Each structure stands twice: as structure tokens, then as C-alpha cells.
Amino acid sequence: MDISRRSVFFVSDSTAITAETLGHCLLAQFDHIKYDPITFPFIDTVEKAEKLVHQINIEAANTGLAPIVFSTLVSKEIRDKVKKSRGIFLDLFDTYLETLERELSVPSSHIVGRYHSLSDVNSYDVRIDAINYALGADDGTGTKEYDRADVILIGVSRAGKTPTCLYLGMQFGIYAANYPLTEEDLLGRRGEMPAVLLPFRPKLYGLTINPERLQKIRSQRRPNSRYASFSQCRLEVEAAEAFFEKWSIPYLNVTTMSVEEIASKVLHETNLGRRVW
Amino acid sequence: MDISRRSVFFVSDSTAITAETLGHCLLAQFDHIKYDPITFPFIDTVEKAEKLVHQINIEAANTGLAPIVFSTLVSKEIRDKVKKSRGIFLDLFDTYLETLERELSVPSSHIVGRYHSLSDVNSYDVRIDAINYALGADDGTGTKEYDRADVILIGVSRAGKTPTCLYLGMQFGIYAANYPLTEEDLLGRRGEMPAVLLPFRPKLYGLTINPERLQKIRSQRRPNSRYASFSQCRLEVEAAEAFFEKWSIPYLNVTTMSVEEIASKVLHETNLGRRVW
Numbered sequence: 089m090d091i092s093r094r095s096v097f098f099v100s101d102s103t104a105i106t107a108e109t110l111g112h113c114l115l116a117q118f119d120h121i122k123y124d125p126i127t128f129p130f131i132d133t134v135e136k137a138e139k140l141v142h143q144i145n146i147e148a149a150n151t152g153l154a155p156i157v158f159s160t161l162v163s164k165e166i167r168d169k170v171k172k173s174r175g176i177f178l179d180l181f182d183t184y185l186e187t188l189e190r191e192l193s194v195p196s197s198h199i200v201g202r203y204h205s206l207s208d209v210n211s212y213d214v215r216i217d218a219i220n221y222a223l224g225a226d227d228g229t230g231t232k233e234y235d236r237a238d239v240i241l242i243g244v245s246r247a248g249k250t251p252t253c254l255y256l257g258m259q260f261g262i263y264a265a266n267y268p269l270t271e272e273d274l275l276g277r278r279g280e281m282p283a284v285l286l287p288f289r290p291k292l293y294g295l296t297i298n299p300e301r302l303q304k305i306r307s308q309r310r311p312n313s314r315y316a317s318f319s320q321c322r323l324e325v326e327a328a329e330a331f332f333e334k335w336s337i338p339y340l341n342v343t344t345m346s347v348e349e350i351a352s353k354v355l356h357e358t359n360l361g362r363r364v365w
Numbered sequence: 366m367d368i369s370r371r372s373v374f375f376v377s378d379s380t381a382i383t384a385e386t387l388g389h390c391l392l393a394q395f396d397h398i399k400y401d402p403i404t405f406p407f408i409d410t411v412e413k414a415e416k417l418v419h420q421i422n423i424e425a426a427n428t429g430l431a432p433i434v435f436s437t438l439v440s441k442e443i444r445d446k447v448k449k450s451r452g453i454f455l456d457l458f459d460t461y462l463e464t465l466e467r468e469l470s471v472p473s474s475h476i477v478g479r480y481h482s483l484s485d486v487n488s489y490d491v492r493i494d495a496i497n498y499a500l501g502a503d504d505g506t507g508t509k510e511y512d513r514a515d516v517i518l519i520g521v522s523r524a525g526k527t528p529t530c531l532y533l534g535m536q537f538g539i540y541a542a543n544y545p546l547t548e549e550d551l552l553g554r555r556g557e558m559p560a561v562l563l564p565f566r567p568k569l570y571g572l573t574i575n576p577e578r579l580q581k582i583r584s585q586r587r588p589n590s591r592y593a594s595f596s597q598c599r600l601e602v603e604a605a606e607a608f609f610e611k612w613s614i615p616y617l618n619v620t621t622m623s624v625e626e627i628a629s630k631v632l633h634e635t636n637l638g639r640r641v642w
Contacts, residue, residue: 094469103629105536106390113383113437114461117473129629154468160390176468178461184391191431191453192371196394212623213585219528223500251496254531258624259382308490346489347535352380352406 089152096125097144097175099159101166104129110180111158131161137169148174162198211261211364218257218264218363225265226250231284237265238360240288243295244269244324245315246305248342248350252295255351261363262355274327279334293354294332294339299325301343366429373402374421374452376436378443381406387457388435408438414446425451439475488538488641495534495541495640502542503527508561514542515637517565520572521546521601522592523582525619525627529572532628538640539632551604556611570631571609571616576602578620 096115098107104127115123128140147155157175161167161182171177185196224230225237227250234240239256241249241264249266256262273282285292297305299322306316314320332339338357342350355362373392375384381404392400405417424432434452438444438459448454462473501507502514504527511517516533518526518541526543533539550559562569574582576599583593591597609616615634619627632639 091470103625105625105629106386109383109386110457113457114465117439117458117462117475118465118469118471119474120471121469127633129633156465156468162394176464178464180387180390181394183460184455185394187453187455188391188395188433191433192395192398193368194395194397197396198394215624216525216528217585219531223503223527226500248493250500251493251535254496255535258528258532258535308494347492348380348382352382356404356406 091153092120093122093124093151094153095147095151095155096123097140097147097155097157097159098125098127099131099140099157099161099170100129101132101161101163102129104160106180107158107160110160111156111178114158131166131170132163134166134169137166141170141173144170144173144175164198214261214363215258218261219254221263222250222253222257222265226253228267228284230265231267234265234284234288234291236263237288237291238263239293239354239358240264240285240291241266241293241295241354242269242285242337243297243339244274244302244321244328246302246309247295247297247328248347249295251347252350252354255347256354259348259351259362260355260360262360264354269324269328269331271324274324274331279327279331281335289335289337292335292337293358294328294337295350296325296329296332296339296341298341298343368430369397370399370401370428371430372424372428372432373400374417374424374432374434374436375402375404376408376417376434376438376447377406378409378438378440379406381437383457384435384437387437388433388455391435408443408447409440411443411446414443418447418450421447421450421452441475491538491640492535495538496531498540499527499530499534499542503530505544505561507542508544511542511561511565511568513540514565514568515540516570516631516635517541517562517568518543518570518572518631519546519562519614520574520616521551521579521598521605523579523586524572524574524605525624526572528624529627529631532624533631536625536628537632537637539637541631546601546605546608548601551601551608556604556608558612566612566614569612569614570635571605571614572627573602573606573609573616573618575618575620 098104098111100107131137131140144155155175157177159179161179167179167182189196225233243249245268253264253266256264302321303318310316340353375381375388377384408414408417421432432452434454436456438456444456444459466473502510520526522545530541530543533541579598580595587593617630
């Protein structure tokens with residue numbers, strides 16, 4: 089029995105993305121344990137639930153420890169099956185549905201796979217459109233589409249603009265373009281505003297990054313190049329930050345942030361309303 | 366007092382993405398109520414918590430109904446503050462942390478903003494690299510990079526390949542390329558395997574879609590074109606499905622699926638191990 093490891097099951101009648109999200113959020117609080125995660129999406133019949141229970145019980149027997157089961161199973165019948173396994177059963181619906189039913193004074197619909205499913209075609213279309221928008225207005229291309237943009241991220245090359253734009257589209261339905269501040273923009277024109285950006289000043293939002301981290305990222309792409317040198321990274325970052333200050337453009341240092349954090353901060357600080365939930 | 370509406374707060378010391386995810390997953394089970402959602406990310410001080418409590422209480426007074434508060438607040442001190450509001454307080458840590466601490470026999474670290482933060486630079490790099498990979502190997506470009514692909518999605522134009530590839534990279538760290546089956550591929554060459562795909566047959570995975578839905582999607586892009594006509598859509602879809610069958614390529618009909626669902630199915634059915642959690 090190795091108490092420094094633990095088997096973790098993520099279980100759902102749908103994608104299991106929510107179960108994974110809540111599980112990881114909780115497990116991130118326990119440092120000293122190594123997890124052996126396994127995901128079981130689409131558990132939508134009693135037969136599948138029974139097979140799963142069997143696997144959980146085998147794992148419990150093999151490790152001598154109860155596996156932790158994070159689940160989002162809408163069907164009470166399926167939930168009750170999985171609950172009888174030898175795992176520690178933490179289910180979102182099991183925990184909260186009764187409280188919500190009581191408070192909202194209505195029964196829940198108990199419809200399997202509803203969240204993350206295409207119940208709302210409109211919000212699906214918005215997200216796809218927003219992703220396509222981000223792809224079309226990436227890296228300074230598609231500048232003629234800037235009137236459609238909710239926000240235009242600007243910053244030096246490899247500051248994280250592209251993934252942030254894609255995430256803003258995918259998660260929030262936000263139309264995000266991006267424009268790379270080139271050496272020519274920053275140093276050649278001495279901080280003049282590029283003409284294509286001028287009409288869109290209120291939509292601009294800056295991303296910056298520490299030169300050390302930028303050097304690492306650029307070195308992966310073009311090792312030993314001038315582009316990836318520390319002096320070049322520092323020069324560009326300093327000029328970009330001066331540019332943000334000069335034009336009073338709000339900006340964010342993303343050095344220690346994940347894509348989700350950057351996107352959330354941008355959404356929060358620009359007061360943009362998200363189009364999809 | 367309008368009981369058909371309800372104010373909902375999503376609260377977190379970090380991005381609030383997990384709080385939103387779990388809240389929406391639960392609220393999707395209640396059909397007849399309209400939600401007025403508002404997100405409060407980065408509630409990481411007692412002062413911010415006090416302001417939030419004030420806002421929740423004002424909302425409760427204005428609507429005559431207790432707002433529902435979905436939260437992921439790691440700090441017990443901040444949690445206890447928000448708990449005292451007039452909202453219905455449903456907090457992930459409040460609910461599960463004790464159970465987990467007992468079961469894992471270790472105290473949790475109570476570190477704010479840990480999940481969705483850049484605690485694991487390596488997994489950050491993998492995700493960014495996988496997103497860049499998807500961008501570089503999109504729409505049949507970058508075929509010389511196919512040896513790096515975990516999976517190559519194939520299907521007719523607008524079947525959902527690009528957003529799925531991006532999601533696979535962003536969420537799972539999977540390197541996903543895509544190749545569009547053109548009319549020339551499908552009809553010109555009578556179902557012969559395109560030469561660029563031939564060495565990578567085991568990596569191929571097909572997406573298909575009902576012609577009616579495809580027509581709608583294509584019409585948004587190029588209205589009244591031959592490309593968007595029903596007859597053309599049907600012709601291509603039938604040929605694509607025949608192609609998948611002929612070459613024994615696993616495939617999925619994505620007509621009623623969200624991007625998350627498509628990505629999860631692909632991951633599940635190809636037995637690909639995700640690189641990040």
C-alpha cells in the first residue's frame with residue numbers, strides 16, 4: 089500500500105470535462121500525493137456503470153486504497169450504481185441538486201449530457217464564428233476586420249496573443265484580434281501609433297512579458313537567433329511597455345499566467361460581456 | 366418578486382472558470398428559470414470579499430430572492446466572509462475539502478489561485494506548442510509535420526475539424542492536424558487515398574456531418590454558392606463517408622455535438638493519452 093499515490097476516476101455521462109475540472113481544482117490543493125488519473129466519459133447506461141464499478145473495485149483491491157471518484161452523473165439511477173463502488177464518491181449533482189431544487193422550488197430535468205452538449209445551436213455558432221474570427225485576424229492579418237473586434241491584443245512577438253485570442257473565442261465567444269508590435273513599429277517609428285490601429289484605440293489591450301521568459305520562449309522557436317537574444321527581447325519589451333504607457337493602453341504582464349488567467353483578466357478588465365456561457 | 370428569474374454569482378480567487386463550469390453544469394438542469402449571471406474573479410482579499418457580500422445583499426434586497434453563489438474560494442477566511450452573505454453559498458472547497466483531507470490523511474495547502482495558474486510551466490509549454498502545432502497544420506497546410514501529429518482529422522470543408530484541433534491542443538495538449546477532403550480528393554480520384562495521408566493511415570480520424578446542417582454552416586460563409594448548395598453538401602458527405610468505410614477509418618457524426626464533445630470523443634476513441642490535465 090503506497091499512500092503517496094492515489095487512483096482518481098473522472099466519470100460522467102457526457103464529456104467528463106466538468107468532472108475533470110472540479111477534480112483537478114480540488115486535487116491541486118494536495119501537494120504530496122501523486123495521482124493516477126483515468127477518465128470515463130459517456131457513462132450513460134446502467135451496464136456501463138456496472139463495468140465501471142467493477143474497475144473501481146479492482147483498483148481499490150490492487151492498491152489497498154479507495155480510489156477517489158469525481159463525477160457528474162445526472163441520472164440518479166446511474167449515480168446510485170456508481171455510489172456503491174469502493175471509491176470515495178464525490179458527485180456534483182448528488183451534492184448540490186437537492187439544495188438547488190429546494191431553493192429554486194422546481195424539480196430539475198435530470199437530462200443526461202446537457203451541459204457541453206449542443207443544446208444551444210446559437211451559442212455554438214457564436215463560438216465557432218469567434219474562433220474563425222481569431223484565426224482570420226491573427227498576427228496582424230485581417231486588419232480590415234478590426235471593426236468587428238471586441239478587443240485587439242497587441243504586444244511583441246510570442247507574448248501570448250494568439251492562444252489568448254483563441255481562448256477568448258472558444259470559452260467566451262469574444263471576437264479577439266491581435267496585432268504584433270514589430271521592431272519597426274516600436275523602434276523604427278519611435279512609438280508612433282501604427283496607422284491600422286489608430287481608428288481602434290479604445291479596443292487596444294496590451295500584453296507584456298518579462299524579457300527572461302520571452303527569451304526562453306523565442307529560443308525554442310529560433311535558437312541562437314538575434315530574435316531570441318536577451319538584449320533584443322529586453323529592447324522590444326521595454327519599448328512595448330513605453331508604447332502602452334504613452335498611449336494609455338491598459339496592459340498586463342503575463343509572465344506567470346496561464347492562458348485561462350490571461351483571458352479572464354482581459355475579459356474582466358475590459359468589461360466585455362461574454363457572448364456564451 | 367419574479368421567481369422565474371434568479372441572480373447567479375460566480376466567485377473565485379482566481380479566474381472563476383471552474384466556478385462557472387460547475388454552476389452552469391448544475392443550472393443546465395433547471396429549464397424554466399432565466400439566470401442573470403455575474404462573474405467575480407480574483408476575489409483574493411478580505412476587502413474584496415466584503416464588497417462582494419455587499420453586492421450580493423443588495424441583489425437579494427432588490428429581487429427579493431437569495432442569489433445563488435457558486436464559488437471556488439481556497440482561503441477559509443475569505444470563504445467565511447462570503448458565506449455570511451444573503452446568497453445561497455455553494456463552494457467547491459467548502460463542500461469537499463474536508464472529505465478529501467480526511468481520506469488522503471494530509472492537510473490541504475490552502476494556496477489561492479493554484480488551479481488554472483502557471484504552476485506547471487512544462488504543461489503550459491506543451492499546450493502552447495500543441496496550439497501552435499494545430500495552427501501550423503490546419504487545413505492541409507504543414508503536411509510535412511504529420512509525423513509529429515497524434516491524430517489527423519479528416520473530413521469535408523466545415524465539418525468542424527479546425528475548432529476540434531484547437532480544443533484538443535488547448536485542453537488536452539494533443540497534437541492534432543487536419544486535412545480537408547476536397548471534391549477533387551473525393552470525386553476526382555474516386556476515393557483513392559491522397560498521397561500525403563498514405564503514410565499516416567493509423568492516425569486518421571474522420572468527422573462527418575448531416576448535409577442539412579453542413580448546408581446551413583456553409584451558407585453563412587458563402588451564401589447561394591455551389592459550395593453551399595444542398596446537392597453539393599450531400600454529394601461530398603456521402604463520398605466522405607464512403608471513403609471512411611473503404612479505408613476503415615473510424616469516424617464520428619458531429620451534427621449535434623459541441624466542440625468539447627467532439628474532442629472528448631476523439632480522445633476517448635483513439636485511446637490517446639492526454640499530455641496535460
